[in-house]
Structures are given as C-alpha cells and as structure tokens.
Amino acid sequence: MKITRIVAPVRAQAVEAIRDEIIRGNLLPGQRLVERELCEQLDVSRNTIREACRQLEAEGFIEIPPHKGPVVSTISDRDARDLYEFREALECLAVRLFVERATQDAINDLHDSCTTLFAAHDSLDVAAMIDAKNHFYEIIYAGTENKVVGAQAKLLNGRLAGLRAQSLSQPGRPARSKNEIKDVLLAIEARDAAAAADLWRQHIGNAARTALNDPQTTPDSL
Template sequence: MKDLSLRVEKVAAPLRQQVFERLRDAITSCRFLPGQRLIERELCELLGVSRTSVREALRQLESEGLITSVPHRGPIVATVSLEEAESIYEVRAVLEALAGRLFAERANTAQRRELDAAFEQIKIDFKRSDAQSRLSAKTHFYAILMDGSGNEILMGQLKAIQGRITLLRATSLSSPGRSQKTLKELERIMAAIDARDGNAAWKACLDHVRSAAAVAKHILAERDRSAAAAERKRKVGA
C-alpha cells in the first residue's frame, strides 16, 4: 500500500493514543465504512506501527462502540441502527441539556473564555469543506461544555456513548445545510450561557440535539430503505 495519509508521526504523544486517534478519525470520516472489516496486517502497513499498537487501539475503539468483534471475521466498523440511534439521542438530549444548564450556572471565567474560543473555531471550520475539521471542532466544543459542568457522573455517562455519538454527529453534519442550522442552534446555546440562564441553556441544548436527531434518523431510514430495496432486487435476480 502506498497511501501514507494514515501513517503515525513520531511526536511526543503516546503511540497508542496516536494510533487510536488516526483510526477513530478514519471511521468517523467514513474512510472506513460501517460494516467494513479491519484487517490488522493492513492497518499496520497503513499506520506504520506494530501489531501490538494496532491491537491496543482496536480494543479502545471497541470500548467506545466504534467497532465490534465478529467471530471468525475479527473487528468490523460498527453500524448504528435506526432503533439504536433513537435510544442514543433520547439519552444524549437529556445529558447534554443538563450539561448546558450546569455550565451556564457553574462555569468559571476561564472555562467561559475557552468555550467562546471553541465556538469561534467552529465558525471557522464550518466554512471549510473538510468534514473531519467540522466534526473535530464540534467534539472539542462539547468536551469543554462537559468539563465546565463540573459533574463527573454526567461526564462518565456521556463518555460511555461518545463513540456512537460521534458516528451519529458525522451522519447529521453530512446533510446539506445542516452546518448552517447547527451554527444558529449553537449561537442560541451560547447566548443562554452568556446570560447565565440555566433554564434557557437547557432548552437550547435540548432543541439542538432533537434537531440533529431528526436529520440523522432521516438519513438512517433512507439507508435502510435503500438496503432493503437492493436486497429485494438481489433476490429477484437470483
């Protein structure tokens, strides 16, 4: 393989973390597609690292719900079903709404400035065609929001489903026009936080997640319909 874009550079960050981040980005950007088998030997060649490093990263990806291990096939990229997406969005809406409320009420000056900077970066990255930059900026924004909530239990609950949230976030942001609507929804969240209005922040976060959910579920439903139609066509031609 001559594609060197996934190769890990020799920098200070732990090698395992670098490998994990490269593979996670490849999955969330759909370079590795849902259901695709991940072969360790090929990943070692793509990344330029040992099989041990790849295996450690794969275990971390599995713990975050980004891949699943299938008997006799090995690891494959996870597929989020429509039913699972509905459940995830129900939980995410409540948790992120609570995070917004707590941040508005508890965050200190430094955390508020950090969130402001993250939102400004979102505005910049959302003007680019690079889907991974938009996704990374949005993920960073929410990491700051969670930290500023000051609630470790809340952060732990969100971390447990973070991998699948990232997959769904990538799905919703892929919809034409969604980025601009997202910016308007985030502006509403920021206004509530700036006003230190916990109730308004709760409502703005809740509405934002529900809006994203509607887009993602529509895309997943269309995917399922297309797959069903293709399967019917295959059976007719068999």
C-alpha cells in the same frame, strides 16, 4: 494516525488513535479495519492492534464478527434513537452544569471556540465541523467539573460519529446548526442554565431528526 511511546502505554495510545479516527468520521460505519494497515500506520505489533480492537469492541466502537476481521460498528434505527435519547439527557445536563459551574475564563474560551466552529459550518467541511464541535464539547465537559459526564459523553459521541457526519452532510443542516448553537451560546453567556439546556435539547432533537431521516441509516431489524 500516529502515536508516541511515552505518556501512556502503547496499547492505550493505539485505542485512542483508532477511536479518534472513528469519532472524526475518518473511519465509517461498516468499514473493515485491516490489521496490517493499522500496524504500519501506528508502528505497533499485531498483538497490540488486537488488544486495542478488543477494548474498542467492548466500548461499542467496533464489531468483530466470528472468523472475520474487525469493522466499525453500524447503528440500527432503534439503536440510534436510544443513543440520541441518552445524548439529549447527558448533554443537557452538561450544558446546565457548565452554566452553573464554569468560570468566566471558560465561558470566554467557549465563545472563542465558536469562531472556529462557525467558520467550519460556513465552509461546509464536515470533518472541520466535527473537529471544531469536539473542541467545543471539550470546553463544556471540562467546565462541568464532573469527570463522569465528560467521559460518558466522549464515548457516546464516538458511537454517534457516523450519524453526526450524515446529519451535517444534509443540505441546510450546517446553517441551521450554526444558528442553534449561537442561541445556546447567548443563553450560556447570560448564565441562564434552564434556557441553555432547553435550547440544547432542541439542537439535539433537530440533529437526530436529520440523521434518522437519512436513507443510509441502517434499518431496524427488530
């Protein structure tokens, strides 16, 4: 993780750097965040790290138990189901808006991004898959011309980072995911918003079922 001291305040850059590590799956659910290590990695003060952690706690990315250091948030079965339900609604809206509003150049960019995305799926490298999928998402969200959708979706995917990694780690899931995204891409290129949104709904449902069947999912305590 590295940050610069221009463009945005240092605290905001620290928040972005830590959040990005969680989204990419480099910091896993339940993992403790050590202030000293973060200070050294980001070259910032302890106060900056503490302020960044408070913001990330408010966003749901980390938890700060009383008298203990911050840890990456874990997700119960109940929370995961709620998040996937919201993800389905939000991302299907994003796909529909993209089909309706995106320029042809944006659709071409999405097509090109899938070359990297599919290669990552073939490699079975989970980190590469998540990076490539995040780039795919960035193009979708930009093409919606709706800043609220993009901002909410980014936060949501961060909360689901651990489960996304678990899902893509399951045998056979990368190949199935690749084929599902291919079908969505064809519908997008045909400018069929209804079909693209429906196919994306199926994609999210399949990802959710795979992730929630994983034995590492935190049991629901309710």
